[in-house]
Amino acid sequence: MKKLALSDDILMAIDKPARYIGNEFNTVNKNPADVDIRFAMCFPDVYEVGMSHLGIAILYDMFNRRSDTYCERVYSPWPDLHAIMKERNIPLFALESQDPVKEFDFIGITLQYEMCYTNILQLIDLTQIAFYSKDRKNDDPIVIVGGPCIYNPEPFADFVDLVYIGEGETSYDELLDLYKKHKAMGENYSKQAFLREASRVPGIYVPSLYEVNYKEDGTIASFGPIYDDVPSTISRQVVTDMDSSVYPTKMLIPFVRPIQDRVVLEIQRGCIRGCRFCQAGMIYRPNREKSIGVLKQQAKELLANSGHEEISLSSLSSSDYHALPELMDFLIEDCLQEGVNVSLPSLRIDAFSLDVMNKVQDVRKSSLTFAPEAGSQRMRDVINKGLTKEDILNGSKMAFEGGWNKVKLYFMLGLPTETDEDMKAIPELANEVAVEYYHIPKDQRNGKCQITMSTSFFVPKPFTPFQWAPMYEPGEYLRRAKLVNDTMKEQLNRKSLKYNWHEADVTVLEGVFARGDRRLAPAILEAYLSGCFFDAWGEYFSYEKWLKAFENNNISLEYYAYRQRDLDEILPWDFIDVHVTKSFLIREWNNAMNERITANCKQGCSGCGSFDLGTGVCHARKN
Amino acid sequence: MRVRIKFEKTGIMRYVGHLDLMRFFQKAVKRADLNIRYSEGFNPHQIMSFALPLGVGLTSVGEYMDIDIKNAISSETGIKLLNDNMVEGLKIVSFKYLPDEALKCMTAVSAAHYKVTYKDPFNDIVYVENLKELKETFYDNADCINISKETKKGTRELDLKPLIYSFDLSYVDKIPVYDLYVSCGSTDNIKPELVIKTFYNACKLGEFDENALDIMRIDMFTGEKNNLISLGDIGDDK
Numbered sequence: 001m002k003k004l005a006l007s008d009d010i011l012m013a014i015d016k017p018a019r020y021i022g023n024e025f026n027t028v029n030k031n032p033a034d035v036d037i038r039f040a041m042c043f044p045d046v047y048e049v050g051m052s053h054l055g056i057a058i059l060y061d062m063f064n065r066r067s068d069t070y071c072e073r074v075y076s077p078w079p080d081l082h083a084i085m086k087e088r089n090i091p092l093f094a095l096e097s098q099d100p101v102k103e104f105d106f107i108g109i110t111l112q113y114e115m116c117y118t119n120i121l122q123l124i125d126l127t128q129i130a131f132y133s134k135d136r137k138n139d140d141p142i143v144i145v146g147g148p149c150i151y152n153p154e155p156f157a158d159f160v161d162l163v164y165i166g167e168g169e170t171s172y173d174e175l176l177d178l179y180k181k182h183k184a185m186g187e188n189y190s191k192q193a194f195l196r197e198a199s200r201v202p203g204i205y206v207p208s209l210y211e212v213n214y215k216e217d218g219t220i221a222s223f224g225p226i227y228d229d230v231p232s233t234i235s236r237q238v239v240t241d242m243d244s245s246v247y248p249t250k251m252l253i254p255f256v257r258p259i260q261d262r263v264v265l266e267i268q269r270g271c272i273r274g275c276r277f278c279q280a281g282m283i284y285r286p287n288r289e290k291s292i293g294v295l296k297q298q299a300k301e302l303l304a305n306s307g308h309e310e311i312s313l314s315s316l317s318s319s320d321y322h323a324l325p326e327l328m329d330f331l332i333e334d335c336l337q338e339g340v341n342v343s344l345p346s347l348r349i350d351a352f353s354l355d356v357m358n359k360v361q362d363v364r365k366s367s368l369t370f371a372p373e374a375g376s377q378r379m380r381d382v383i384n385k386g387l388t389k390e391d392i393l394n395g396s397k398m399a400f401e402g403g404w405n406k407v408k409l410y411f412m413l414g415l416p417t418e419t420d421e422d423m424k425a426i427p428e429l430a431n432e433v434a435v436e437y438y439h440i441p442k443d444q445r446n447g448k449c450q451i452t453m454s455t456s457f458f459v460p461k462p463f464t465p466f467q468w469a470p471m472y473e474p475g476e477y478l479r480r481a482k483l484v485n486d487t488m489k490e491q492l493n494r495k496s497l498k499y500n501w502h503e504a505d506v507t508v509l510e511g512v513f514a515r516g517d518r519r520l521a522p523a524i525l526e527a528y529l530s531g532c533f534f535d536a537w538g539e540y541f542s543y544e545k546w547l548k549a550f551e552n553n554n555i556s557l558e559y560y561a562y563r564q565r566d567l568d569e570i571l572p573w574d575f576i577d578v579h580v581t582k583s584f585l586i587r588e589w590n591n592a593m594n595e596r597i598t599a600n601c602k603q604g605c606s607g608c609g610s611f612d613l614g615t616g617v618c619h620a621r622k623n
Numbered sequence: 624m625r626v627r628i629k630f631e632k633t634g635i636m637r638y639v640g641h642l643d644l645m646r647f648f649q650k651a652v653k654r655a656d657l658n659i660r661y662s663e664g665f666n667p668h669q670i671m672s673f674a675l676p677l678g679v680g681l682t683s684v685g686e687y688m689d690i691d692i693k694n695a696i697s698s699e700t701g702i703k704l705l706n707d708n709m710v711e712g713l714k715i716v717s718f719k720y721l722p723d724e725a726l727k728c729m730t731a732v733s734a735a736h737y738k739v740t741y742k743d744p745f746n747d748i749v750y751v752e753n754l755k756e757l758k759e760t761f762y763d764n765a766d767c768i769n770i771s772k773e774t775k776k777g778t779r780e781l782d783l784k785p786l787i788y789s790f791d792l793s794y795v796d797k798i799p800v801y802d803l804y805v806s807c808g809s810t811d812n813i814k815p816e817l818v819i820k821t822f823y824n825a826c827k828l829g830e831f832d833e834n835a836l837d838i839m840r841i842d843m844f845t846g847e848k849n850n851l852i853s854l855g856d857i858g859d860d861k
Contacts, residue, residue: 004635
């Protein structure tokens with residue numbers, strides 16, 4: 001019988017013990033004695049969240065294809081188990097072998113959202129190694145991080161040894177080969193020597209080899225490598241051929257139900273749209289599609305190897321995929337009859353998508369989602385959201401005529417230049433959507449309609465045209481939400497409208513981490529030690545503890561969140577070359593201030609800097 | 624055509640709950656390409672039912688699941704296809720075609736056989752003097768064993784004696800092993816830990832910890848107390 005790291009009395013005392021036993025179907029089993037490199041792939045959140053993540057699945061598959069490497073999985077122990085592990089001094093373990101992570105060569109952590117930063121520290125803490133990389137021993141595991149948050153790695157730079165900037169498929173082999181060479185030196189192995197050489201692997205950033213100097217006003221005076229042989233900029237890694245890139249078709253089948261209980265088919269990377277608030281739209285450029293033949297093959301394999309009864313498409317904007325009708329026809333023809341559901345990603349609402357939805361969904365239950373992001377046309381022009389009021393109203397009208405009566409609308413509050421008029425336009429737009437519904441003759445309607453507006457508060461992100469924008473204090477965000485709520489109550493169809501808004505204080509923290517620098521590290525550590533973790537889970541989030549940790553470490557919200565940054569300020573993430581140039585971002589910031597829209601990548605090139613990568617939409621367009 | 628599948632759930636699979644196990648099997652039969660039949664209606668689902676949920680922490684060598692498949696395959700092939708899609712701790716042991724009149728295992732089940740011992744042989748509760756005599760007084764020589772059972776609707780007075788079909792005690796390496804046949808199913812579902820707990824309390828044997836018990840379900844049956852037929856004996860190989 002497989003050994004377990006946790007004893008029976010612990011497993012019987014905690015919630016969902018199956019989170020911690022491994023043994024899932026399609027799990028990779030290797031003998032640790034047969035490999036050179038042991039890699040613990042961690043998702044810093046609970047099992048059900050982490051098991052739903054496609055990126056981890058891709059890397060797990062890719063690493064385990066190497067016969068010299070055994071990649072195993074780790075998820076954050078839930079607070080019930082965390083308390084027991086701390087009390088009984090049980091070290092963090094990997095699911096497959098159940099061995100302590102401390103014995104591994106690498107601890108890889110993916111950072112998907114800012115509020116998981118204390119969970120990085122939880123993983124390091126339970127592994128039983130020092131929090132700061134400078135305090136760790138030569139033979140302690142190497143902590144490497146990746147994921148979207150690493151486009152500003154500075155807030156957690158002091159806790160990690162390596163940062164992988166970009167898509168994992170390209171440089172990991174070189175990094176692992178290099179590590180193997182160093183490890184073969186046996187007793188002469190020097191972590192420092194490995195890190196130094198790793199700094200020259202494309203896409204690898206070694207924070208300890210760089211130093212930052214600050215001006216009196218707190219902004220950065222200089223940032224650069226300590227040694228001449230360490231590169232001063234790090235180039236984001238990009239997959240150039242999506243068709244030949246590794247893609248796992250044997251997904252692990254968790255026992256505990258994951259939040260995404262379905263197989264996921266990635267149809268493309270990157271987005272052509274260029275919304276100015278959207279980090280994903282910038283950092284995954286250029287848009288690169290998989291060919292339809294590859295997708296059909298992968299869809300079949302994914303379903304056959306998993307036994308899932310649902311498949312969904314993954315991409316930033318599925319409607320922009322060139323052969324979407326053909327792909328949907330294939331999925332509907334081939335999958336539906338087998339008892340498999342096709343779950344639809346966010347599609348633009350038009351005649352085509354409504355037709356598809358009619359085929360795959362039970363109309364009575366489902367609601368339609370639009371993401372206008374802003375209520376007024378002026379505001380939508382500022383953010384370059386190429387969606388007009390006519391698009392929304394026409395789409396709604398078609399949907400209502402097709403039998404739907406529920407519409408969800410997503411917006412952001414606190415966008416740059418937003419006025420009270422822009423905020424009021426949100427419920428006014430929702431009201432007009434409701435009016436479309438009541439234009440339908442009464443005998444053809446399906447009861448009342450329900451229009452749900454949801455607003456999140458805008459967080460400026462690195463490498464977007466809004467990276468210089470100010471944020472607001474929580475009270476101001478709530479005033480804006482209240483204005484939307486009050487205006488909703490003045491609408492003619494108010495009884496058909498519903499409004500939800502996001503928490504304001506967690507938004508400010510996200511903003512601090514998104515654009516923070518190395519001086520945040522002591523505050524993050526203090527917050528963790530004072531009990532903050534699982535901050536992304538409302539029930540465990542404590543704004544007061546965070547404010548105290550900031551205060552004790554002289555972290556000013558004014559400096560990190562609320563101020564307008566100058567366009568010529570050195571930003572903490574400027575050393576990363578994401579293949580979108582700063583001059584493009586400045587041009588886009590100015591276009592936003594002038595309410596000018598920019599064409600999408602299929603309409604024309606706006607010269608963002610990704611063309612030189614030689615792949616994707618930039619080059620397909622010419623053919 | 625309806626098929627009854629007997630399987631074992633042992634080892635670390637004891638920590639996987641019933642709902643999670645059902646979802647595992649739904650995917651496993653798809654992977655095995657068994658051509659399972661789906662229900663009609665707006666929300667079609669696989670025609671699959673389980674005899675009786677097994678609690679988290681328990682193991683079993685006698686679990687049953689009925690499914691309805693479109694094309695007949697040999698029992699040997701069915702077992703192999705499914706076993707190729709199992710994980711450590713789950714094993715398919717039989718695959719039998721049910722006669723038309725056979726009740727679904729969920730409806731048919733009326734009794735279960737358990738073997739109960741202790742997880743930790745060094746636990747003090749293992750060593751009780753005169754356990755055999757105490758057990759005879761508690762069960763063999765008792766006219767009734769009255770307990771209050773907590774249910775969703777409140778507490779209910781219940782006589783356990785007629786619902787415990789047999790209760791034997793033996794020793795293996797000086798560790799007590801209880802052998803229990805109890806009533807189960809939709810009306811009087813008696814859990815083995817309830818029997819042992821009641822025994823401990825009746826004999827005033829001290830604090831009772833359910834988690835100290837190592838419980839294995841051996842088999843499940845249909846029929847009356849004196850004429851139990853294993854659910855696995857119904858149907859035929861093909």
